[in-house]
Amino acid sequence: MKALVIEEPNVAVVKEVPYPKPGAGGVTIKVENVGICGTDVHIFKGEFISPYPIIPGHEFSGVVHEVGENVTNVKVGDRVTADPSLFCGKCQYCLTHRGNQCENWGALGNTVSGSMAEFVSVPSENVVKLPDSLSFEVAAFIEPMACVVHGMNRLQLQVGDRVALFGAGAMGQQLVQSLKMAGASELVVIDISQKKLDMAINRGATKGVLSQDIAQLKEEYPHGFDVVVDATGIPQVIEQALEFMGPTAKYLQFGVTAEDANISISPFKLYNKDWTIIGSMAINHTFLPAFHWVKEGRIELESLVSKTLTLEETVEFFHSNRDPDLLKVQIKI
Structure with a gap:
């Protein structure tokens, strides 16, 4: 089968690889749509925990092509997606509902072969059948939405909280809608793209601010916000976002940074202002709620898909500079 393989940092090729035949309890899925995640870009750049070579891709949809022994929950021809999480289910974290911190953590496209290929093999218990009303394009968003659900569970937003969200890309747009539904009052979004800010306002943000006008926002909100969320993963933006935390504020680090990234934070303010700093790592048994x-x-x-690529075009995309107006890019296999 054909697959995109990251052979080492900054080296990706499309080539023939062995077909992933399902073992007992496994399912092989013919991939239809794959979303390109910021984590995939970090893997390409050598900034994540992934081994090499690796087939990336963890947000996808497709059709069951083959089932292994003892599989009863799906059959050949079913339209499906799948939770990419591979938790051991036996360590102290898995046994205390913290699977995303599993001592043997793994995930499709992160630690083992993923879905940027014609076929991908997954455990049958990870597979979720799709209703006919759900397109393959939209179904490929269930995994990123599962990350949003985990982040929202971690944040525990209070109804009426005033929120500042940094980053209005595809993940930011999903967060805007989720924060609105969870009860945010003011929801101010900051980004470099006016097009993205306009979209965020249409989805529930109360104000959009261009990054270049951030000083003006500081004047408008001298006491900061109740909640600050970063969806960019850019260290300089994160340090800027921390400046908008008001007394007793919560900060959610949602965006994925490079593994070796660092930021500066005032420990006195952390103490003196009663701040809460929260991380949100991937998915933690949140795939079904997101579904x-x-x-x-x-x-x-659906409108968050800016572009659809082939596997071959994806190699070029990994090397290219990002259009600031770009939202989600998907691969059509």
Whole structure:
């Protein structure tokens, strides 16, 4: 089969690799759509925990092509997606509902071969059948939405909280809708793209601010916000975002940074202002809740796809500079 393989940092090729035949309890899926995640870009650049060579891709949809022994929950021809999480289920973290901190953590496209290929093999218990009403394009958003659900569970937003969100890309747009539904009052979004800010306002943000006008925002909100969320993963932006935390504020680090990135923070302010700093790593048993949210149309996703590429075009995309107006890019296999 054909697959995109990152052979080492900054080296990606499309080539023939062995077909992933399912083992007992496994399912092989013919991939239809794959979303390109910021984590995939970090893997390409050598900034994540992934081994090499690796087939990336962890947000996808497709059709069951083959099932292994003892598989009863799906059959050949079913339209599906799958939770890419590979938790051991036995360590102290898995046994205390903290699977995303599993001592043997793994995930499709992160630690083992993923979905930027014609076929991908997954454990049958990870597979979720799709209703006919859900397109392959939208179904490929269930995984990123599962990350959003985990982040929202970690944040525990209070109804009426005033929120500042840095980053209005595809993930930012999903966060805007989720924060609105969770009860945010003021929801100010900051980004470098006016087009993205306009979209965020249409989805529930109360104000959009261009990054170049951030000083003006500081004057408008001298006491900061109740909640600050970063969806960029850019250290300089993160340090800037921390400056908008008001007394007793919560900060959510949602965006993925390079593994060796560092920021500066005032420990006195952390102490003196009663701040809460929260991380949000991937998915933590939130794939099914995200599926239900998407299935019921609670989050508008279809218009977030800016571009669809082939596997070959994806190699070039990894090397290219990002258009600031670009939202989600998907691969059509």
